[in-house]
Amino acid sequence: MDTFDHIIIGGGILGLSIAYHLSRDSQDRIVVLERNELASAASSKAAGLILQASTKPLKTPLARLTRETIPLLEDELGEPVGFHEVGSLRIASTDARVAELESIEKDASSHGIPFQHLSPQEARERAPWLNTSAAQRITFFPTDGYIDPYLLSNAYGRAARNAGVHIRTRTDVQDLMIERDRVKGVITSSGDIAGGSIIDAAGAWASLVAARAGYPLPMAPTRSHYWITAPKPAYGGEFPVTLLPDVQAYMRPEVGGMAIGVQEPNSATFDARELPHDINTFSPTQGEEHWDVIADAMAAVSVFFPGIEEAQFAGYVSGLSSYTPDGSILLGAVPGVGGFFTAAGCCGSGIALSAGIGSALSAMVRDGHSGLDVASFSPGRFGRVDPFGREFRNRCAAARASKSHAAPAY
Numbered sequence: 001m002d003t004f005d006h007i008i009i010g011g012g013i014l015g016l017s018i019a020y021h022l023s024r025d026s027q028d029r030i031v032v033l034e035r036n037e038l039a040s041a042a043s044s045k046a047a048g049l050i051l052q053a054s055t056k057p058l059k060t061p062l063a064r065l066t067r068e069t070i071p072l073l074e075d076e077l078g079e080p081v082g083f084h085e086v087g088s089l090r091i092a093s094t095d096a097r098v099a100e101l102e103s104i105e106k107d108a109s110s111h112g113i114p115f116q117h118l119s120p121q122e123a124r125e126r127a128p129w130l131n132t133s134a135a136q137r138i139t140f141f142p143t144d145g146y147i148d149p150y151l152l153s154n155a156y157g158r159a160a161r162n163a164g165v166h167i168r169t170r171t172d173v174q175d176l177m178i179e180r181d182r183v184k185g186v187i188t189s190s191g192d193i194a195g196g197s198i199i200d201a202a203g204a205w206a207s208l209v210a211a212r213a214g215y216p217l218p219m220a221p222t223r224s225h226y227w228i229t230a231p232k233p234a235y236g237g238e239f240p241v242t243l244l245p246d247v248q249a250y251m252r253p254e255v256g257g258m259a260i261g262v263q264e265p266n267s268a269t270f271d272a273r274e275l276p277h278d279i280n281t282f283s284p285t286q287g288e289e290h291w292d293v294i295a296d297a298m299a300a301v302s303v304f305f306p307g308i309e310e311a312q313f314a315g316y317v318s319g320l321s322s323y324t325p326d327g328s329i330l331l332g333a334v335p336g337v338g339g340f341f342t343a344a345g346c347c348g349s350g351i352a353l354s355a356g357i358g359s360a361l362s363a364m365v366r367d368g369h370s371g372l373d374v375a376s377f378s379p380g381r382f383g384r385v386d387p388f389g390r391e392f393r394n395r396c397a398a399a400r401a402s403k404s405h406a407a408p409a410y
């Protein structure tokens, strides 16, 4: 039987980032097992917003690490990973959102993340299509931006491989081997593999993997989606990522047009047991008319972006994020089973947090602690739940709907 120090289940951005960090921080033998192709599920669908400061300050160090890791990966691999440092414009037009923005600024200050207030005219110089008449406060964070999530996943994977990590695609993990409450290895479609530690980074399927150890993770696969306009010079170009928390929408450049995401009041959630193994054979829209969602949001968004009324929509991207009831990630040891860890339930921010999560989990697996304040991300914090039932999934959908307006759900 093959033997490794660490077995990582899932070759999305999190599995690959964890592999990269473990290989950078140790001489351990590491294998990543992916049943399809690398980054073929949520990690290739993301809008790729890289936002650092937020209303959830404990996430900020993780996001900042990702921002710092991007140039390191580019140096290491000798090529760009598709990051566009266009900054983010965050616009508040009600007192509640102004208060949120102030708390985000405080968070940014305490983590050394630069920002500046803009006048309406300065904001329009950066985003000429923007109507600022409703804005009470506009803050620009110059080191934010957006990234090609597939290229970043690929970069973690290549750097890990260069450091000796084994990456096996078309390898389905079918069960865990557990002896005396400790993981010993995995049973896969290509044979058994023994491992000292096992890391569940299986995305929307992570609760199913953990259920094999008797602890289905408290998270639900939840629909996320965005729409892409046809190219148009009036709003094409490298303008900043723009967040409109009052109308729960975001925009970013997309090949001469604009990608627009809106947060629905009732996001669809799914029973992970009913998902196919390959998400590309599955539509989270479920026959619903997704154009209605953007049409419903249009009047509100047009207050800030009047051009949306005439925009031609040329594309639509949908996929599954995984949400928890409190809108925070699951990161660390899975209760009750020694040597078993997870990084999942990313609540629409797995790309932005990817290096922070990889680095923290690598330290936890090797040393038992991460060096960061991650106790509130503990996978056991909700106690035992039935994550597949309607009642629990509704709690996750509500977390997505009420996710900080100032840091929108993607």
Ligand SMILES: Cc1cc2nc3c(=O)[nH]c(=O)nc-3n(C[C@H](O)[C@H](O)[C@H](O)COP(=O)(O)OP(=O)(O)OC[C@H]3O[C@@H](n4cnc5c(N)ncnc54)[C@H](O)[C@@H]3O)c2cc1C
Binding pocket: 009, 010, 011, 012, 013, 014, 015, 033, 034, 035, 036, 037, 038, 039, 040, 041, 042, 043, 044, 045, 046, 047, 048, 049, 050, 171, 172, 173, 174, 201, 202, 203, 204, 205, 206, 209, 223, 224, 225, 226, 277, 317, 318, 319, 320, 321, 322, 343, 344, 346, 347, 348, 349, 350, 351, 352, 353, 410
């Ligand atoms: C439309 C959309 C927009 C988004 N926008 C953003 C954004 O702007 N910024 C941001 O930070 N995040 C965003 N996200 C969220 C982000 O995409 C996810 O948080 C992130 O990709 C999760 O990565 P992952 O590695 O956990 O999961 P995945 O990429 O889904 O990878 C999990 C992998 O595990 C494999 N797997 C599962 N079970 C097994 C098994 N038993 N054996 C072997 N392999 C297995 C799967 O095949 C899959 O490849 C968005 C998501 C969506 C859907």
